Amino acid sequence: MNQAVISCLHANLPAVEAVLKDIELQGITNITCLGDLVGYGPQPNEVIELIKEKKIATCQGCWDEDVVDGLDACDCSYPSQIAERRGHFAHQWTTGKLTKENKDFLANLPYSIRKDKCLFVHGSPNSQHEYLLPDMDAFAALERVENAKAEILFCGHTHQPYIRELANGSIAVKVKNSGSKDIQKKEMNLPMRRIVNAGSVGEPRHGGTKATYVVYNDITNDVKIREVEYDIELTCKAIINAGLPPIFAWRLKNGFEFAERAEDASHVCER
Amino acid sequence: MIERWALISGLKGDLDTYELIQKDLKKTPGNITLFVLGDMIGPEKNCNKLLHRLINPKSNDLQPWCIYGWWEEQILLESGYRGNQRAEALRINKGEEVVKSLINAVDKSFLDWIAALQFGFVELDCGLIHGSSKDVGDDLTLDTPPLTLLDRLTRLQVNRLFTARSTQQFHLELTEGILNSEVHDLTGNHKKEQKVPQKAVIGVGAGKNYTLYDVGTDNTQFVRAGYQSEKKKNGFGLHF
Ligand SMILES: [Zn+2]
Ligand SMILES: [Zn+2]
Numbered sequence: 001m002n003q004a005v006i007s008c009l010h011a012n013l014p015a016v017e018a019v020l021k022d023i024e025l026q027g028i029t030n031i032t033c034l035g036d037l038v039g040y041g042p043q044p045n046e047v048i049e050l051i052k053e054k055k056i057a058t059c060q061g062c063w064d065e066d067v068v069d070g071l072d073a074c075d076c077s078y079p080s081q082i083a084e085r086r087g088h089f090a091h092q093w094t095t096g097k098l099t100k101e102n103k104d105f106l107a108n109l110p111y112s113i114r115k116d117k118c119l120f121v122h123g124s125p126n127s128q129h130e131y132l133l134p135d136m137d138a139f140a141a142l143e144r145v146e147n148a149k150a151e152i153l154f155c156g157h158t159h160q161p162y163i164r165e166l167a168n169g170s171i172a173v174k175v176k177n178s179g180s181k182d183i184q185k186k187e188m189n190l191p192m193r194r195i196v197n198a199g200s201v202g203e204p205r206h207g208g209t210k211a212t213y214v215v216y217n218d219i220t221n222d223v224k225i226r227e228v229e230y231d232i233e234l235t236c237k238a239i240i241n242a243g244l245p246p247i248f249a250w251r252l253k254n255g256f257e258f259a260e261r262a263e264d265a266s267h268v269c270e271r
Numbered sequence: 272m273i274e275r276w277a278l279i280s281g282l283k284g285d286l287d288t289y290e291l292i293q294k295d296l297k298k299t300p301g302n303i304t305l306f307v308l309g310d311m312i313g314p315e316k317n318c319n320k321l322l323h324r325l326i327n328p329k330s331n332d333l334q335p336w337c338i339y340g341w342w343e344e345q346i347l348l349e350s351g352y353r354g355n356q357r358a359e360a361l362r363i364n365k366g367e368e369v370v371k372s373l374i375n376a377v378d379k380s381f382l383d384w385i386a387a388l389q390f391g392f393v394e395l396d397c398g399l400i401h402g403s404s405k406d407v408g409d410d411l412t413l414d415t416p417p418l419t420l421l422d423r424l425t426r427l428q429v430n431r432l433f434t435a436r437s438t439q440q441f442h443l444e445l446t447e448g449i450l451n452s453e454v455h456d457l458t459g460n461h462k463k464e465q466k467v468p469q470k471a472v473i474g475v476g477a478g479k480n481y482t483l484y485d486v487g488t489d490n491t492q493f494v495r496a497g498y499q500s501e502k503k504k505n506g507f508g509l510h511f
Contacts, residue, residue, distance in 0.1 A: 126405075134454045134456060134461075135454075137425050137465070138450045138451075138452040138463070138465040139418060139421045139422065139425065139448065139450055139465065139467065140421070140422045140425045140426070141452075142418060142450060143418045143419060143421070143422040146416070146418055147418075147419065160456065161456060161457065162454050162455065162456040163454070163455045163456075164452060164453070164454045164455075165451075165452070165453045165455075166450060166451070166452055167450075167451050167453070168449070168450070168451045169448070169449060169450035169451070170447075170448065170449055170450075171417040171418065171421065171445060171447070171448040171467070172445070172446045172447040172448065173417050173443055173444065173445055173446065174443070174444045174446050175413065175441065175442070175443055175444075176442040176443070176444050176471070176491070177441075177442045177490070177491050177492075177493065178441070178442075185446075187447075188417065190418065190450065206456070206457055207457075208457070212457075225455075225456070225457060227457070
């Protein structure tokens with residue numbers, strides 16, 4: 001059966017509505033959301049209420065966590081000080097806008113959701129703030145899936161959708177200096193695992209302007225990346241009217257890839 | 272002169288063992304650098320004398336290069352050096368008594384020195400750390416899945432990781448590794464074959480058990496403090 005996985009909605013209501021419509025048109029009713037309901041965008045309460053209304057199973061994203069905990073996103077995940085200041089401003093703005101009920105909703109979201117062989121997380125099984133970028137060290141990527149005891153790991157947070165298959169792996173080890181005369185050697189085969197990044201509904205960073213999400217068929221194991229057009233102008237106007245940094249609107253309109261993301265894929269926020 | 276590292280950990284306030292090791296190292300040939308990979312303190316003994324000695328080495332002591340370990344992290348947590356967090360994991364696992372003993376074992380005047388210690392050292396292509404760069408309490412052993420070991424090496428971007436948390440002594444080489452990665456994104460398919468260069472994880476031991484590492488030959492020697500005198504007794508020779 002087909003199921004949809006969405007992530008990083010970022011308070012962009014027109015994008016969320018368009019994606020949910022696209023999912024509905026395919027007759028898909030099973031939807032999982034990987035968090036970041038808020039942040040950057042102008043409609044945090046509206047997006048949370050829509051997710052609640054549709055009863056979509058959701059994990060807590062990095063923004064959801066930070067807004068609730070009153071912490072600012074880890075500065076090490078910003079590429080520049082200006083970006084950091086903008087990010088902090090958006091945090092304050094969002095915190096000020098959110099109703100108590102919606103803050104509670106974000107606070108109570110789970111870190112992960114497990115369905116059979118699938119694990120759904122925002123960043124990585126280690127942290128909502130860890131980026132699993134598509135070119136991350138293959139062994140380290142496999143370790144994330146293996147350690148989480150999953151066969152397919154669904155994540156978001158990078159805002160770049162991709163499907164990564166890690167296969168035909170092996171590692172050989174040798175115990176040196178064990179005190180015994182025979183050299184102990186071992187070779188083991190690594191299991192085939194997949195990482196699926198759902199991209200971003202409300203703040204795409206794949207180089208285009210369309211909202212992205214993925215459709216997974218749990219019978220054929222097939223994963224498809226979907227791109228959906230939405231009324232970008234509407235969101236951009238709302239960003240400006242809300243007094244949020246205009247660069248957030250400019251980025252959506254031009255589909256520029258650069259944004260607040262860590263340079264180092266293995267980086268984990270130590271905060 | 273041969274470049275050699277001495278790696279010790281888990282002294283937990285035991286000045287006698289530290290002195291024994293210093294004595295050993297004086298008789299060990301080579302140009303030796305002494306690294307203390309954390310757990311200088313612990314709840315069992317008063318640690319003030321050892322801390323004083325580490326901070327103010329005697330004139331004929333090898334200068335110790337210290338990083339903090341799991342027990343240092345616990346005292347820093349409990350003493351409010353980590354914001355609102357306290358040493359809850361310790362409290363739950365070992366009880367309130369142990370938390371109190373730890374606090375009593377270390378004079379408050381040492382806390383700033385402990386708080387200023389580094390998390391680890393990177394020397395040449397080696398990482399020296401108490402647990403791993405993932406966590407100071409990361410318990411790496413011979414039985415840790417190689418994929419996990421590889422991840423810990425990757426995080427630090429080193430070829431050799433010296434770790435102390437498990438208290439075990441081992442030298443595990445990852446001799447070979449291969450993994451195929453295929454990424455499908457909106458621009459198409461990207462295939463890559465990744466190989467692992469030779470890497471190693473070394474458990475340095477704790478207390479009287481410590482490790483000598485020969486930088487030039489990449490050989491480890493697992494030693495028990497006082498071995499020089501034991502050597503005479505049982506005729507067991509050490510070959511460098
Ligand atoms: Zn996001
Ligand atoms: Zn995120």
